[in-house]
Amino acid sequence: MTDTISTVSLAIAQERKIVTAIPGPNSIALQKRREAVVASGVASALPVFAERAHGAILVDVDGNQFIDLGAGIGVMTIGHTDAAVVAAASQQLRELTHAMFTITPYESYVRVAELLAEHTPGDFAKKSVLLNSGAEAVENGVKIARSYTGRAGVAVLDHAYHGRTNLTMAMTFKAMPYKTSFGPFAPSVFHAPGSYPFRDGLSGADAAARTITYLEKSIGASDLACVVAEPIQGEGGFVVPADGYLAALQEWCTANEVVFIADEIQSGMARTGRYYASEHFGVEPDMVLTAKGIAGGLPIAAVTGRAEIMDAPHKGGLGGTFAGNPVAAAAAIAVFAEIESRGLLAEAARIESILKPAMHALALKYPIIGDVRGIGAMIAIEVVQHGSLDPNPAAVAAVTAFAAQHGVILLSAGTYGNVIRFLPSLAISDDLLREAVGVIDEAFASL
Numbered sequence: 001m002t003d004t005i006s007t008v009s010l011a012i013a014q015e016r017k018i019v020t021a022i023p024g025p026n027s028i029a030l031q032k033r034r035e036a037v038v039a040s041g042v043a044s045a046l047p048v049f050a051e052r053a054h055g056a057i058l059v060d061v062d063g064n065q066f067i068d069l070g071a072g073i074g075v076m077t078i079g080h081t082d083a084a085v086v087a088a089a090s091q092q093l094r095e096l097t098h099a100m101f102t103i104t105p106y107e108s109y110v111r112v113a114e115l116l117a118e119h120t121p122g123d124f125a126k127k128s129v130l131l132n133s134g135a136e137a138v139e140n141g142v143k144i145a146r147s148y149t150g151r152a153g154v155a156v157l158d159h160a161y162h163g164r165t166n167l168t169m170a171m172t173f174k175a176m177p178y179k180t181s182f183g184p185f186a187p188s189v190f191h192a193p194g195s196y197p198f199r200d201g202l203s204g205a206d207a208a209a210r211t212i213t214y215l216e217k218s219i220g221a222s223d224l225a226c227v228v229a230e231p232i233q234g235e236g237g238f239v240v241p242a243d244g245y246l247a248a249l250q251e252w253c254t255a256n257e258v259v260f261i262a263d264e265i266q267s268g269m270a271r272t273g274r275y276y277a278s279e280h281f282g283v284e285p286d287m288v289l290t291a292k293g294i295a296g297g298l299p300i301a302a303v304t305g306r307a308e309i310m311d312a313p314h315k316g317g318l319g320g321t322f323a324g325n326p327v328a329a330a331a332a333i334a335v336f337a338e339i340e341s342r343g344l345l346a347e348a349a350r351i352e353s354i355l356k357p358a359m360h361a362l363a364l365k366y367p368i369i370g371d372v373r374g375i376g377a378m379i380a381i382e383v384v385q386h387g388s389l390d391p392n393p394a395a396v397a398a399v400t401a402f403a404a405q406h407g408v409i410l411l412s413a414g415t416y417g418n419v420i421r422f423l424p425s426l427a428i429s430d431d432l433l434r435e436a437v438g439v440i441d442e443a444f445a446s447l
């Protein structure tokens, strides 16, 4: 660096430390200000305000240090304030903050598209468009699929989450809190049954047959532009489809010239130990959607797909003021480099090898833990009423609240609000993970 602005991240000891009541006085004061001016429809999971973070630790405004098992919903995959990301973004901020790619293009946008072409599944010519958010990537994926096929229909799966814009609300499964009172929604969106082994007990082949029957009988392939599926559902509760399900669905899409779109916004970018979760299921989607973890916390998203599909829209049909912003693009390039140079794909397997056995052990101790599932650094437990499949959201709310009080950020998920999901940074140490598991154990014991 040639000038005096420091781009080095402030190191924060990687330890849990609670020094005030939760929330502390500074958080309480900020909460009062917030209530006066921030729309109350915006809710927060924890009662504390964040001040800074590094690695797997987040520090609040009262100096409490939390083990972050949420990572901003799977965004800080390579760790908070990663030094390489901070350096790349800071440098770019000073050289070219914004130009607008559709006015004067710049190299970093092209570089991100090259990296996406290289790291998304499938060995075929690919192209990308860059956007600002996950929902915007979903919207653009649908636009491009419609333009390519000349068809309108969009099929999604039960329990899916695709965003909060009008089209993506229509594509999202859960009414409360995402859709209630916000309609009318975009038309031509169809919700098909998917694969949820813990609840439906179906094999991949049987679940796929059920989905395909719905697609053929209730929509008709000739009216369908695309099927959009999360390879592992995120907000839906880290639902891993049964073996063979996704491959059968993709095969049907290919046979019927329907674009198969993998929404990898939560499951992608190294979270499961591969760049994209699709790779675990042997599928090569026609289009892959990326956001969240791609740029270490800076807002950027992408649609990447087969070149012939991506080139369907007319010139000028795709874009956006901030889309593919140079600072976010520089951060994304640094994230790809960090994943390679630090061997971060392997870290996901390390995290799974600690969390999964630990959760199975807790499930033996606390039988309300009905299911342990997930891949890599995307692990969840589903909590039920003892001896049944009936959801137990009250226990999940109590456990996550207990964890917050004891310095662990735990996120819930699931259509029934009865899933606890772990999506820590790949940089989290074994010791911090084990310590967090200890707090979760105490939380279940306290019920």
Ligand code: PLZ
Binding pocket: 073, 133, 134, 135, 136, 138, 161, 162, 163, 164, 230, 234, 235, 263, 264, 265, 266, 267, 291, 292
């Ligand atoms: N597709 C699979 O997980 C975002 C939403 C949190 P945006 N999930 C977290 C909330 O309460 O808003 C998500 C996702 C999948 C699309 C999206 C949407 O991504 O960047 O939030 O628009």
